[in-house]
Amino acid sequence: MTAWSLACPDWAARIQAGQSLLPEMPLLLRAEAERAVTIFNRLRLPDVPGRPPLSTAGGDWQRDIVRALFGSWDGTERHIREIFALVPKKNAKTTAGAAIMVTALLMNRRPRAEFIIVAPTQDVSDLAYRQAVGMIEADPVLAAKFHVQEHLKRITYRPTNAFLKVKSFDPKIVTGTKPAGILLDELHVIAEAPDADRVIGQIRGGLISQPEGFLITITTQSERPPAGVFRAELMKARKVRDGVLQAPILPVLYEFPPEVEWRDPANWKMVTPNDGRSITVQRLVPDYHAAVEAGEEELRRWASQHLNVEIGLALLSDAWAGAEHWEPQADPDLTLNQLLRRADVVTVGIDGGGLDDLLGLSVIGRDAITRDWLLWSRAWAHPIVLERRKSEAARMQDFARDGDLRIVARLGDDVEEVADLVADIDRAGLLHAVGLDPVGIGGIVDALAERHITGDRVVGIPQGWRISGAIKTLERKLADGTLRHPGQALMAWCVGNARVEPRGNAVTITKQAAGKAKIDPLVAAFNAAELMSRNPEARSAPSIFLI
Structure with missing residues (x-):
């Protein structure tokens, strides 16, 4: 198998120009990629007036992930086995994750394939499940083809009996499972669990037996200096992006290049890929000024979550x-x-x-x-x-x-x-x-x-x-x-x-x-x-x- 290069060494120029952060992938199966995007685009936001389709309500960064994920499976081997997306808050990460996994159910050809969304908390788990169910219920054709089991947080696609489970993080989540696809939501929170590194290792181990298996991580930057498995995964994704490491991991990292001043609102659009949809840069400005008034501690926390600014040193009110x-x-x-x-x-x-x-x-x-x-x-x-x-x-x-x-x-x-x-x-x-x-x-x-x-x-x-x-x-x-x-x-x-x-x-x-x-x-x-x-x-x- 010829390894795909997923390096994007010109990412800094791309992000400043508002361009896609995906590298050129000439071997991408265009027909499969566009079929997946078409399915994704037809899903509707269940919690927005008018329930608009993702063709207008979804961001291009979301379609980039869909195109790469499903266009990299050639029926024998998956050339992109992992995607690591670093995206700030309010850019519809959880909604995008739910939509991608519903798309995976519809694209899947394996009978009884298992897909899992792993959220860090019960609240995030409930939100991901509601979004997935809401997208299905918003389309009469999909509603007829899916069986929803509320008490199990399980959604089954009747034609293949493939199913999606939504779970909050627990070391037992991968016991006895061989998932065809897993999405991790907010890895920076999951990483705080003592067994996080071991569980993620088990997840990767469970995917090995499925040639089409994939792992998607969609996360915000950490509120504390990155540590543990979150730091390790982030550093690995950066190395792939920069061409230092060859691995089947697609990095989609919305973070400022070192030379860019993150405190200038004029630069915020480059790390706000859903600008004009679930969030606008203009709505961030008052919150930023409030964080400035609250002090350096709150400003760093706010910047880590809304602008993906990596905290190198945590400051508290009684700091030295x-x-x-x-x-x-x-x-x-x-x-x-x-x-x-x-x-x-x-x-x-x-x-x-x-x-x-x-x-x-x-x-x-x-x-x-x-x-x-x-x-x-x-x-x-x-x-x-x-x-x-x-x-x-x-x-x-x-x-x-x-x-x-x-x-x-x-x-x-x-x-x-x-x-x-x-x-x-x-x-x-x-x-x-x-x-x-x-x-x-x-x-x-x-x-x-x-x-x-x-x-x-x-x-x-x-x-x-x-x-x-x-x-x-x-x-x-x-x-x-x-x-x-x-x-x-x-x-x-x-x-x-x-x-x-x-x-x-x-x-x-x-x-x-x-x-x-x-x-x-x-x-x-x-x-x-x-x-x-x-x-x-x-x-x-x-x-x-x-x-």
């Missing part, structure tokens, strides 16, 4: 002041090795608690020329953290894949690895001192001593309100642009988790305020900042040995 300036100071090219090459002196901060905490390490180097601060971080975790913090387990696995979090199997390996890294920095001739929380540091101090890092080079950093100076120092250096960091997702998460508690004229950021979320590497950064703010003398010229 430095969080607002965190993202602009990211330098993705900054590595620990580069930091050591540029620095004339280095301080290290370490912070960690019990077994269900992270062990965080942060390195701050002072640039020998500009005297700007360069920050790099890493964390370690025992598997018990993933077990006790299941809601964040997928996110931590992402950090591990990024290389910023090490999951150690044996208790004590984390301390040894931290001490080894500090020793490597010391051998480079740059280490000034290591700052730690005075409480519970015995194991780390012993490991450092074994590597000849002792005495005044191991400093207890008082916590609570007494570290307020370091917190404010980092805030100012982020705001004035004199601190750079690699833009690690791990640290963006920790920064977003930080909660500020006023203490008179001081402020404190504590693990208790952060709750189940983790901030250990950020606290380690405050410890390192406390030492660097003392303006340590530059060490002798660094060794040619760098880690």
Whole structure:
């Protein structure tokens, strides 16, 4: 079988010009594709006055998906087995999904074929079912050919006995089934379930036995920084779109190119494919201004849902002041090795608690020329953290894949690895001192001593309100642009988790305020900042040995 290229490297130009995001597909079976579009177009919106047909009420992006899906099945092999559509709210995603699956029932030739719509919640499941049933009931011919079972949320097409089920997400949904087609609605919500990655793996496994089987994902961007299976699927779709990965996945991603200013309403039409139908750009403008007035937290949430703006750093009302300036100071090219090459002196901060905490390490180097601060971080975790913090387990696995979090199997390996890294920095001739929380540091101090890092080079950093100076120092250096960091997702998460508690004229950021979320590497950064703010003398010229 010749693999179809589904890359669309000119997507940025296409989306700005209002063109289709589908790549050229010369092998598409045009007759089947247009037959499916004709069926789709004749379906009617059941909840709109006059029940208009989708030929006028549906968006071109919906017909693009229908054309690609049904035109890629040649009777023997499906050349597009998956479609990943990233579409903002109010663009009729759930209605489009219901219409596509009704079209699939009518196009299907397999007797007793099973099709499933999986929604994240009972409410969304009910809406998808009502839309599918309403489209059938709006056409007398279809109403006679379908059998609707309300109590089962099951719709059967009598000529083939193929049926469509609509379900809310549950790990049991794929048990014992071999579906011919599945549509996942709002993957970013489904992905928050602890078993989401396993279930989606089972879904793919169930489709293997059906040569015509397909998986459609239609989702909005996440309200939180993407994580887990949602992040993995989104990144995979982007790689296919950009030509980095060859896979039978059609990406239809309505998101702004990096160079486009998303806050300008003049640009919103490019990510609003149903503009003029279920939504208009003009109706978004008042909501946008209301979100601006409500603050940065609400603005980011609103933009993620209505404009598909990816949140890199979640902000809450009691967020640390430095969080607002965190993202602009990211330098993705900054590595620990580069930091050591540029620095004339280095301080290290370490912070960690019990077994269900992270062990965080942060390195701050002072640039020998500009005297700007360069920050790099890493964390370690025992598997018990993933077990006790299941809601964040997928996110931590992402950090591990990024290389910023090490999951150690044996208790004590984390301390040894931290001490080894500090020793490597010391051998480079740059280490000034290591700052730690005075409480519970015995194991780390012993490991450092074994590597000849002792005495005044191991400093207890008082916590609570007494570290307020370091917190404010980092805030100012982020705001004035004199601190750079690699833009690690791990640290963006920790920064977003930080909660500020006023203490008179001081402020404190504590693990208790952060709750189940983790901030250990950020606290380690405050410890390192406390030492660097003392303006340590530059060490002798660094060794040619760098880690």
